Every structure is written in C-alpha cells, then in structure tokens.
Amino acid sequence: MFKELILILMGGVLVNNYVLQQFLGICPFLGVSKKVNQATGMGVAVTFVMLCATAVTHPIYTYILVPCKLEYLQTIAFILVIAALVQFVEIILKKYIPALYKSLGVYLPLITTNCAVLGVTINNITDGYNFLAAMISSLGVGLGFLLAMLLFAGVRSRIENCPSPKAFRGVPITLIAASIVALAFFGFAGVVENILGV
C-alpha cells in the first residue's frame, strides 16, 4: 500500500508529468515561466488548488454523482466546484493569510481555468483511486507542475541571454525549448517502477 502511494507520487512528479508528458496546463507553463520567483509562485498555487480541488471533488463524485447514476456530469460539476473553490480560497487567504495572498497575487484567480487542475481531478476518478491515493496523486502532479515550471524558468532565462536567430526570437524559441525539455522528461518513463521493483 505504502509502496503504491510512493509510486503514485513519483509517477505524478516525473513519469506522468502533466505539463511535459500529458501537455495539460501549457498556458501558465508558457505564460508565467519568465522569472523563477513567478514560476515558483504559480507552481505552489497550483499544487495548493489541486489538493483542495481533489479534496472536494472526490467526495462529490463518490457520494453524490455515483449514487444518483450521474457520472457523466463529472466534468461540468467539477468545473463548477473548482471555480467556486478558487474564489473561496482567494477570499479566505485575503482575510487570514494576506502574506500568502500577496505572494500568489494574480495567479490564484488564473488557476480557475487551468486545465491541469480539472485534469487531475478527472484522472483521479478515471484511475479509480480512493480518497488517500487521489490526494497523493494530486500532490505529485502539483509538485511535477512546480518542477516543470522551475526547470523551464531556468532554461528560459538562459535563452533570453542567447543570440537566437531573429525569426525564432520570442515565442518560437520558447516552444522549441519546451519541446526539448519535454523530450528530456521521456527519459523518466519506467524509471520509478524499476527503482521500486514493481
């Protein structure tokens, strides 16, 4: 059981990295990866929201949608709940932890429409995880997102100082760099299973 949870966690961080392997949440990945501290802020905020979202959507699916045979409503119900949840978290943070609210800044409301958050909640259901496994999985995915953001922010700050060909400057070279970082992440496929001997 413990081994399985570790596997889910590491799988989320490295093997099934949402940004670099499943191509979810590309918008913030390209949008706010210009500076390392912004990338960290976004990564932490996404991880936090993923955990909250899973904690709410998993019970809703298990205890409301399944007994009523309304599983097909999961996407729309989850979007609804996540959007409201992010707003709620924002209000609470503003009131009680203004320091955290300030440092997350504009990223918190941006996450409302982040497909990686919706993706992880739906995948947790599709993979048939129980509540604990779902929480661990969202933590792993969030950390994976943070890792990808940080790595890419580092890569990008190097690119800014390089004389790239004029036609590639700006978005094109960023996309090429993103694809190369994604290629590098393919090297992790199977690594975690082999280390744990599963």
Place this chain on the structure above:
Amino acid sequence: MLTPILLAIGILAAIALICAVLLTVSSVFFSVKENETAAAIRDCLPGANCGACGYSGCDGYAKALADKSTDATNLCVPGGDCTAKEIAAILGVEAADVVEKVAYVACNGVCGAVERKYDYQGQKTCHAANLSYNGDKFCTFACLGYGDCMRVCPRDAISLENGVAHVDPQKCIGCGMCMRECPNGIIKLIEDTTRVVVQCSNHDKGASTRKYCTNGCIGCMKCQKTCPHGAITVENNLATIDYSLCTGCGACVEVCPVHCLHEGNFICGAHF
C-alpha cells in the same frame, strides 16, 4: 422518464446554489477593507513604477504613506513638487519640496580616448559585454557603451554618443533606473542645481589610467589645490566634489589637465 434529467438539473443547480451562497456569505463575512487613502494617493502618483522613492512601485509608496509607515511626502522624484503637494493635501500635512535630481554618466571614455582590450563580437548589451573580462575597454570603470541604460530609460533621455552614454538633463526625470541598470555603477544621481561634475569613475593610479585613457582622472590634485572653497578632494585617485561647499565658480575646470571636470551646459538646471 423525466426523472434522470430532472435529477441531473436539480443536483447541478443545488451544487451551484451552494457555491453561490457560500461565496456570497464569505465575501461579506470575510471582506477586507480597502484603504481609501492609499487609493487616493496612488491616483496622484505618476504611475511610472520607477522605484526612485525606495518602494516597490507607486502602489507600495501609496500604501506606506497611507498606513503611516513613512511621512515623507516628497519622495516621488518624477512627480516633483506638484505630486508632493497633492499627497500632502490628501494627508493634511505640510508639503515639502522635492529635491529634483538628474542622472549623469561619470565617464568620458569616448571612442579614441580609451584603449580597447579586444574586439567584442558578442551580444550588444553592457551586461553581456561585462561578463567577458569587464568589457572591451581597458578601463574597468568605463561606460561599456552598449546602451543598457538607454533601453531601460522610461523617457528616452539617454543616447549613445561616440561610444559613451549621455543623459539629456532636459528629458531626465531623475528616477534612477539607469543608475541601477548600469553594471559598472558609473551613472550617478545628482541634484539638479549642481554646476560642476567629475566625468570619470576611475580609481586606478594616475600612471596606469594615463596608459589607457586620455580623458580619465589621474588624481594630480591640481583641482584640489585650485578650489578656493576647499570643495574638491582626491580620494582613491579620483577627484570628488563636496556639493555643500561647491559654488560652481569653475576654477577647477580650467586647470584640469585631462578635462574630466565639466561645467556649464552639461547640467542646464532646467527641469521638465
């Protein structure tokens, strides 16, 4: 037959209603009061977010004024006296004069005056050039001449003339962004009333300065001996002017053998 459809609608509506009620209640219950004074002050600041006041930006300064962590209403250099008066009116205190400042580049190592170590072919920014042996000029205190300050200036006040950055005091608003950008730190902010400046930042010994730059201060002490008010001292092989004593008589300018002391039209005193 209608039951599943109604059930779906009902459940979604219920979830939405719960969320709506929760958000409405929490937005009232957990509401945070916005500071009205800060918003009013923010409105009369110029919004350049230059950081000349020492805060993170116009918002930061407005907030600091509003919550009384500072009572200096005259910190906004770009806004000048008129902004200071508006802020003082909002806070109900006496307006203090803003000491307006201009930037100047303390280097006269123009093309031909200073020797080059090598032919720099890399990216044309000062920060990049500075990474390879402190730039291509022999003098490590020289203006690198690739215009990082020019690009950061919000008012296009800086131009490159003959390989050295030059600040147009008419356009300069004294925000100090160029000063913070310069990798060699040779851009200085001076009060707008200054008449004479030392246009060199070189702290090397006179003999070695002489070898690679014809315009650099060689620390010959002539200005120090000449100054009738004792305003100039040579520290670390570089002439420095004490502006509380300087009257702008220009005696030093005439005796400087390398012409690194400048007066007259260099600073015109006019602002805006």
